[in-house]
Structure formats: structure tokens, C-alpha cells
Amino acid sequence: MAELLVWPALIAYGEAAFAYAGELRGRGRYGSLGIWGVRIGWLAQTALLVAQAFTADGFPWGTWAGALNLLSWLVVSGYLIWGCKPRYRLVGLAVMPVAVALLGLAWAGGGTGVETTDRGGWVLALHAGLMLAAFACFTVAAAMALLYLVEERRLKRRDATVLRLRLPSLGALDRLATRVAFTGLVLLSAGIAVGLTRLQAGDLDAAMTVTIVIWALYGLTLVLRWEAGVRGRRLAWSLLTGFALVAVVLPLTHFAA
Amino acid sequence: MKLALAGVSHHRAPLELRERVAIDLASAGALAHELADAEPTTEAVVLSTCNRTELYLASEDEPGVEGAADRALLALAGDDAATLGPVAYRLADEAAALHLFRVAAGLDSLVPGEGEILGQVRDAFEAGAAGPLLDQTFRMALHAGRRARVETAIGESPASVPAAAAALAEQVFDGLGGRSVVLVGAGRTSELTARNLRSRGARITVVVNRSLDRAEQLADAFGATAVELDGLGAALAHADVVVSSTSAPGFVLTAPELTASLRSRRGRPVLFVDLAVPRDIDPALASIDGCFVYDVDDLEAVVAASLQGRRAEAVEAERIVAAEAERFRGWQASLSVVPAIASLRARAEEIRAAELARIEARLGHLPEGERDIVDTVTAQIVNKLLHLPTVRMKEAAVTPDGLLYADVVRHLFGLEEDE
Numbered sequence A: 001m002a003e004l005l006v007w008p009a010l011i012a013y014g015e016a017a018f019a020y021a022g023e024l025r026g027r028g029r030y031g032s033l034g035i036w037g038v039r040i041g042w043l044a045q046t047a048l049l050v051a052q053a054f055t056a057d058g059f060p061w062g063t064w065a066g067a068l069n070l071l072s073w074l075v076v077s078g079y080l081i082w083g084c085k086p087r088y089r090l091v092g093l094a095v096m097p098v099a100v101a102l103l104g105l106a107w108a109g110g111g112t113g114v115e116t117t118d119r120g121g122w123v124l125a126l127h128a129g130l131m132l133a134a135f136a137c138f139t140v141a142a143a144m145a146l147l148y149l150v151e152e153r154r155l156k157r158r159d160a161t162v163l164r165l166r167l168p169s170l171g172a173l174d175r176l177a178t179r180v181a182f183t184g185l186v187l188l189s190a191g192i193a194v195g196l197t198r199l200q201a202g203d204l205d206a207a208m209t210v211t212i213v214i215w216a217l218y219g220l221t222l223v224l225r226w227e228a229g230v231r232g233r234r235l236a237w238s239l240l241t242g243f244a245l246v247a248v249v250l251p252l253t254h255f256a257a
Numbered sequence B: 001m002k003l004a005l006a007g008v009s010h011h012r013a014p015l016e017l018r019e020r021v022a023i024d025l026a027s028a029g030a031l032a033h034e035l036a037d038a039e040p041t042t043e044a045v046v047l048s049t050c051n052r053t054e055l056y057l058a059s060e061d062e063p064g065v066e067g068a069a070d071r072a073l074l075a076l077a078g079d080d081a082a083t084l085g086p087v088a089y090r091l092a093d094e095a096a097a098l099h100l101f102r103v104a105a106g107l108d109s110l111v112p113g114e115g116e117i118l119g120q121v122r123d124a125f126e127a128g129a130a131g132p133l134l135d136q137t138f139r140m141a142l143h144a145g146r147r148a149r150v151e152t153a154i155g156e157s158p159a160s161v162p163a164a165a166a167a168l169a170e171q172v173f174d175g176l177g178g179r180s181v182v183l184v185g186a187g188r189t190s191e192l193t194a195r196n197l198r199s200r201g202a203r204i205t206v207v208v209n210r211s212l213d214r215a216e217q218l219a220d221a222f223g224a225t226a227v228e229l230d231g232l233g234a235a236l237a238h239a240d241v242v243v244s245s246t247s248a249p250g251f252v253l254t255a256p257e258l259t260a261s262l263r264s265r266r267g268r269p270v271l272f273v274d275l276a277v278p279r280d281i282d283p284a285l286a287s288i289d290g291c292f293v294y295d296v297d298d299l300e301a302v303v304a305a306s307l308q309g310r311r312a313e314a315v316e317a318e319r320i321v322a323a324e325a326e327r328f329r330g331w332q333a334s335l336s337v338v339p340a341i342a343s344l345r346a347r348a349e350e351i352r353a354a355e356l357a358r359i360e361a362r363l364g365h366l367p368e369g370e371r372d373i374v375d376t377v378t379a380q381i382v383n384k385l386l387h388l389p390t391v392r393m394k395e396a397a398v399t400p401d402g403l404l405y406a407d408v409v410r411h412l413f414g415l416e417e418d419e
Helices: A002-023 A031-055 A064-083 A086-108 A122-156 A170-196 A206-227 A232-256 B015-021 B025-037 B062-087 B093-104 B116-127 B132-151 B161-172 B188-199 B212-222 B229-236 B255-263 B283-287 B296-358 B368-397 B402-412
Strands: B002-009 B043-048 B052-059 B089-092 B180-184 B203-209 B225-228 B241-244 B270-274 B291-295
Touching: A002 A031, A002 A086, A031 A064, A031 A086, A064 A086, A064 A122, A086 A122, A086 A170, A122 A170, A122 A206, A122 A232, A122 B161, A170 A206, A170 A232, A170 B161, A206 A232, B002 B015, B002 B062, B002 B093, B002 B132, B015 B052, B015 B062, B025 B043, B025 B052, B025 B062, B025 B116, B043 B116, B043 B132, B052 B062, B052 B093, B052 B132, B062 B089, B089 B093, B093 B116, B093 B132, B093 B296, B116 B132, B132 B296, B161 B188, B161 B270, B161 B291, B161 B296, B180 B188, B180 B229, B188 B203, B188 B212, B188 B241, B203 B212, B203 B229, B212 B225, B225 B229, B229 B255, B255 B283, B283 B291, B291 B296, B296 B368, B296 B402, B368 B402
Parallel strands: B180 B203, B180 B241, B203 B225, B241 B270, B270 B291
Antiparallel strands: B002 B052, B002 B089, B043 B052
16 A cells, blocks of 8 residues: 555655756745755655655665665755755756656565565665765766756856856856765765775675776775866766766666676 | 826936926925824825936825825925926826835836836835824835845846946855955046945955056045056056956966966956956956956846846836735725724714613622623624625725615614714
């Protein structure tokens, strides 16, 4: 019965994605509908995850579909930290479609069911949880980077409506994206460290190699941001490249193996 | 009670006439008290801004108050009273209240949604001599004004070129607190823009001008450093916003000269605001990472789009004002049944007190506490019995049958004799 909670979550997230698109037509009309959609969907999904956690004997999100379910929840949770403020609400324009897609895929892959499972011990749970939380941070950072590029383009092109339809300021997007990416890097480092405790000689595969590359890319991006003052468009592209590795290359290498 | 309004505004009265009747806040307050003390008026508030002067008067003497408002307005105009008369407007009761609500919401302003008027209405109200009617009317107007600003974006977008430049700077940076502004040229427009930027937290650090004297004057006003044009390159090194408005015939800031230093900023943003015609800033600078260049045409286009947005929001704000005006109408209508309700309650209380007095002898043996209980219970019975009729009479007050209800109650309970 609890697995039906995926539907209110999906519907509410979908409604939020549409509402944020509607917000482009006029501030305030659809934005509050959007944020309420996110809140209601998040509560429904949280209830679903709690039901899954109580039913399972071990870590219930060990499959790829289950991982996507947890990842979408983490992405929305990350967004909610800022999204409740009207100034940053439109970050949801980039985040919510991703959350809908992730949860939809999770449902299609059977990752939203509530059943008794045994998918490994707490080390796996900790490792997977940290990795997914890191990827959620990278997703939110990428959404902010994308909005940065959109807003920068509008300002460069001297779009007359740039003040009528206000996205968060470039400075705020740059600062928040950096902060979220740093949080993601810390979580990823911890996740890798936990994973290393189970690693045996000869276990290094393509997915692990890509994970190390992702870690190095984000690390380099942040070092350049703080030490060499690289920011703005370059930082945004760097964060989007990192996200492309997370979203495309990592799953391909993981499931190919 | 009767509410009357006489006023002139930018809609029909030219500036020469408006300035004849414009008065400062202290004088407006004094005039309001003077009017409230004179027959037949009992309440008065005078609102005077650069775009309007309006006298709101209220009185028990219904026919006299409109004439009093009109006479007071014409008296302000002095010798120009004959010219002022035809362009003045006179409104009464709901129409006057609706007008005030629209004024407070910024819907009657030259620039829709402008922010100052709400404060001006509040100041006029506080300085005036408001009684029961004007107090409620102005409170509801202020509430309507606040709702219009909170629930719509009518007051959010900039309505002038300097405000647009400052808002653009806020869109580039994460707040303007501590941001460094360089002024190139010491003209009036760049000064206005600088003031707008400073009001949002930016620091005016350098004023660059061909004439050092003028640069120093402006620099002193902002606590900045004045330099001549040859010091421009060094001044730009740490600038976040550059506002330029010289009368130079060609570009003062060119791409070939600045590209190297701007690239070394590694994407650290800089906003160039070019207020000069012909332009001072080479538009090619916009191609450098982190550089944003806006000229006068761009800023005016932004302002035009903002005003268009304000007009769109005004439709929603009008809806809010209409709802508040309806609430006012309900409140005012309820006043007509208040005497009947008061008489009914007084009669009921009178009967209760008389009955308690009649059985005093029989209650005399009861302890004090129990006598209090009897008193409380009888009061509660009366209140419960009268609650529904009171609510129904107030509800009916806003309908055409409102007074009929009041008359029926007076007749049924024999209240005419009391009144």
C-alpha cells in the first residue's frame, strides 16, 4: 500500500515543474504553487522512503532503481534548503524536471516498491548513502550553474525583461553553486573512503575510475575557484562537465560492468 | 456619517496649479486640525504630495461636509481658485474611499506602484485629525496599499534609468554591500545613479573627470577620491561598477586598452553603465568574460519593460483594492444598524437588571458566590439570545434591506420609544 506514495510524490513534483515554468510568465502567480508542490511531494516521498526503510532488512536502495529513488529525494531535499526563499525559488526550474525524471525512472525500474529485501550491511548502506548524497549535491550545483549561464546570457544580451523576470543574481548563483559543490566533494570523499574499506586487490573497475576522475575534477574546480579566482562562466561549465560525468558516464560504466 | 473628498492631482491639474495648493506635512496636519475644529466638519486629513493635494473630511452633518471640503481646497489656491475649480475632483462616501485605496496602492500615481505614496498616506493620516470614520477609512487604505505591494510585483521593478542601473548591478552581484563604484564624468545623471547605488550599500570610491575641480566636489559628497582622466586605468582595476557620463565625442573606455586588464579578472564581474550620448564605453567590452555593458537605450528598454510589467500587475492590484473597497462598504453599511443593535442590547440588559432586582428578596439568602453565578448565567442567556440577531442585522446591513431589518427590530422590541 505504501508504494502508492510514489504517485502523489510524482504528481506533486510534476506540478511544481510546470508551475515554475509558469512563473516565467509572472512573478508570484505560480511560484507559490510550485513550492507547495515540492513540499507535498517531498513529504510523500519521505514517507515512502521511511516505509521502505522499515520494511527492508538491510539497505533498501541498493538496486539502480532504488538508488535513483533515494537520489531524487536527496536532490529535492538539497533544493528545499534554498528553494523556500522566493529569491532562489526559480532554481527549481532546473531541479524539478530532473527530480521528476529520476523518480519516474526509479518507479519504472521497480525502485519505489515496499518489500522485504536484504541488500547488504551497513557499510554498503553508508557508502551508497554518501555517494548518492554527493551526486545530489552535484545535481543541485549543476542546476545553479545552468541558471547562471542562462542569466549571464540574458545580461550579456541586454534582455529588456531581465529585471521583470528575475532569476537569482549571478553572484548568488556563483557562491551557492560553489558551496553546494564543495559539500558534494566532501560527501564524495567520505563515500570513497568508506568504499575503500571493502576494496580488495583487483577490484578497481571503470566505474571506480570514473568516480576518481569526478572527484579530481570537482577538487580541481574548487581549488581553482578559491586559489586562482576562477569563477563565473568557467566555473559554471566546469560544474556542468562534472555533472555530465555523474549523470551519463558513471551510470554507463557502472551498469556496463 | 458622511465622507467627502476634494482634491487635485497630476491627472488634470498642471504643475503650476498643483504647486499653488501643495503644502508640507506640518502645514497639512495643522490645516486638518483647523478644519476638524470648524463646523460642520468633525474629522479631517490632508494629503499633499508633489502629484496631488487632497482633503478628506467627515461629518455628521451630511449636506454640509462636501461644501466644506470644496471651500477649503479653493481657499488653498487663493487667487487661482477660479482656475482650480474646474480641474478639481469631488467625491463622497464609497467613491472617496475607493479613490483613497487606489492612491495608497499606487494605482493613481504617475508611475504605477511607486513606493513613496504609501508612506505619504500614512504620514498624512498620523498628522491629521481622524475620528471614527477617517480612522477606519485610512487604516483600510493602508492595508489595501500594503496588500497590493506584497501580493503583486507592482512596486518591484525600477521605474527610472538610475534605478534600473542600480537594480542591474544587484542582478550581477550578490548584493551591493561594499561593492566599489567608479564614476567617470561628474554629470547630474551619474550623480543620481551613484546615489541610487549608494542607497543599496555600494561605495563610491573614485570620481574621474576631465576637470579635477568638479570631480573633487562630487567626490567630497560621496567620500570618494577624485582623479583626472589619465588615472582612469588604475581606478578601474578594483571597480565592480563603472558609471560613465562624460561629454567626450568618442569612446573613453575602449576594448583594446582594457581587454588585457579585464581578462586578468578571471571572470570577476564588472558592470559598465554608459549614460553618455555619444557613448563613452566601447560595446565590444561586453564580449569579455564577466563584463556587462549597458547604454542609455538598453536601460530605457529595461525601464519600459518594467513599467509594462507594473501595468500588468496593476490589474491584479485593482482587484485587491476592489475587494478592500467592498469590505469598507460592508463596514460603513453596518454603521447604519449599530444604533438599533445598541438599543436592543440596552433594552435586554435593562430587563435583566430589573428582573434580578425584582427577585432580590428571594435571592438574599444565597451566598455571594452563588449570587454571582446567577448574575453570570442570566447575562450569558441574554448574550446568547442576542448574538444571532446581532450577526444577522450586520449581515443584512450591506443589503438593500438592511435598514428595514433595523426598523423591524426597533418595532418588535419597542425601541422607538427609547431612542
